[in-house]
Amino acid sequence: xxxxxxxxxxxxxxxxxxxGQPVRVSSAAAQANPTVDRPLDGQVAVVTGxxxxxxxxIARTLHRDGATVVCVDVxxxxxxxxxxxxxxxxxxxxxxxxxxxxxxRILDHACGRHGGLDIVVHNAGITRDKLFVNMDESxxxxxxxxxxxxxxxxxxxxxxxxxxxxxxxxxxLSSQSGFAGNxxxxxxxxxxxxxxxxxSALAPQVAERGITVNGVAPGLIETEMTGRMPFATREAAxxxxxxxxxxxxxxxxxxxxxxxxxxxxxxxxQVIRVCGQNMIGA
Numbered sequence: 001x002x003x004x005x006x007x008x009x010x011x012x013x014x015x016x017x018x019x020g021q022p023v024r025v026s027s028a029a030a031q032a033n034p035t036v037d038r039p040l041d042g043q044v045a046v047v048t049g050x051x052x053x054x055x056x057x058i059a060r061t062l063h064r065d066g067a068t069v070v071c072v073d074v075x076x077x078x079x080x081x082x083x084x085x086x087x088x089x090x091x092x093x094x095x096x097x098x099x100x101x102x103x104x105r106i107l108d109h110a111c112g113r114h115g116g117l118d119i120v121v122h123n124a125g126i127t128r129d130k131l132f133v134n135m136d137e138s139x140x141x142x143x144x145x146x147x148x149x150x151x152x153x154x155x156x157x158x159x160x161x162x163x164x165x166x167x168x169x170x171x172x173l174s175s176q177s178g179f180a181g182n183x184x185x186x187x188x189x190x191x192x193x194x195x196x197x198x199x200s201a202l203a204p205q206v207a208e209r210g211i212t213v214n215g216v217a218p219g220l221i222e223t224e225m226t227g228r229m230p231f232a233t234r235e236a237a238x239x240x241x242x243x244x245x246x247x248x249x250x251x252x253x254x255x256x257x258x259x260x261x262x263x264x265x266x267x268x269x270q271v272i273r274v275c276g277q278n279m280i281g282a
Contacts, residue, residue, distance in 0.1 A: 002249045005033065014254035017163035017219075017247040018158040020277040024270060028207075031167070038066030039261045044114045046070045046106055048097055050172030051077035054085045054173070054221060057249030058121055063088035068114050072097070072106060073124070097124045097150040103157030116165065119260045120158055122151045122172045127188050140187045147191035151198070159206060166208040169260035172199055173252075176215040178273050192217070196271050203269030214259045214267035219275025221247045247276055 007023050009015050028228040033039035045062045049055035050071035057071045069090035073081040078094050085092035093109050095102055123149045128139035151172060157163055164170065175192040177185055199215040206213060252274050258264060259272070 003266070005007065005258070005261060006267065008073045010105075014251075014258070017251035017274050018272060020213055021273055021274075023267065023272065024213055026266040026268075027130065028266055029110040031261045031265050033261050037265065039259070040119070041066035043095065043118040043260075044070070044116050045119035045121065045260070046072060046110055046117060047121045047123055048072045050084055051080040052084075054218070054249045054252050055123045056080075056266050058123060058186070058256055059084055059088050059090065059251035061121070061250060062085045062121075062260070064088065064268055065257050070106070070110050072205075075176040082242070100153070102150065106154065106155055117158070117163065117168070118165065118206035120164065120171075121256060121260075122131045124150070125173060127185065133167070135206045135267075138249055143187040143191055147188065148194050148198075151195070155202070159202075163212055164209075166264070167262065169264075170202075170211065170213075171215045171256050171259050172213070172215045173270070174199075174215045174271055176217055176219040176273060176278060179217065179273070199271055207268065210265065212259070212265060214268060215271035216255050216259070216275045217271050217275070218252050219278045220246060221249055221252060221274075241281075247274060 003025050006023065010018070034041040039063060043066065045053055045067040047059045047062065047069060049138040050059045050069075051073035054072075055073070059071050063069050069085070069088050070093055071081055071088070072095050073094045074096050075094040078092070079094045081094065091109070091113055093106065095105055099105075107117060126143060128143050160172075167207055172195045174195040175188070176271070177189040177192050179193070195215055196217070199213055203213040255272055255274050259267060
């Protein structure tokens with residue numbers, strides 16, 4: 001079953017921006033999806049940074065596949081967050097993921113409103129770009145707090161005894177910058193590289209509970225954020241892809257939707273690049 005669902009994903013159009021890399025599928029704890037069309041039926045998912053861009057696409061895609069979605073974002077994004085939550089028939093939770101009680105509030109909301117928690121997607125992230133020689137403490141600390149420290153802190157609760165149940169799924173958003181770095185993004189690249197290590201270290205710790213922990217590393221994805229990049233930089237990044245274009249938020253979302261299916265139990269501790277073959281190899 002594990003290999004079958006992986007083959008189904010990679011032979012479908014949903015994997016169009018995922019290529020040039022190996023994916024290991026073990027035979028452990030094979031599970032069946034409820035249905036082909038709605039593999040996440042009955043699952044409760046939390047998506048952070050869900051108000052726009054990739055996060056909103058993840059919420060919509062998990063809903064498409066049958067999940068009930070808790071959409072999380074900062075209070076400043078409350079209007080957009082409510083719109084996404086309403087669109088997917090889920091609930092909105094206005095929350096700063098760096099708050100000390102963020103993990104507990106997420107868990108209490110999911111369990112209190114929807115009866116449990118099965119899937120966590122750590123998508124929230126920010127950029128505060130500056131060449132390293134000019135990098136100030138506030139830019140460094142804010143990116144570290146949102147992109148990395150918040151995940152570690154929330155996981156103490158979300159992976160605790162009353163958190164994700166047996167067979168739960170967790171996906172953390174890394175970036176191609178975590179593999180190769182990026183000019184002016186020392187702080188951002190450092191957090192995304194750390195997530196690659198976090199996924200590798202965390203997966204075996206929760207494997208006995210049937211929980212999988214994976215990462216997804218997007219390349220250039222056409223979002224509002226990348227739309228603010230200088231034209232020449234953005235166009236060069238597009239041309240680095242073998243497809244000569246950027247990806248779409250749904251490309252990232254479809255990869256995550258595959259990773260959180262019950263039948264993807266054999267895929268854990270890995271970071272899948274969604275980069276249009278920008279980077280080739282292991």
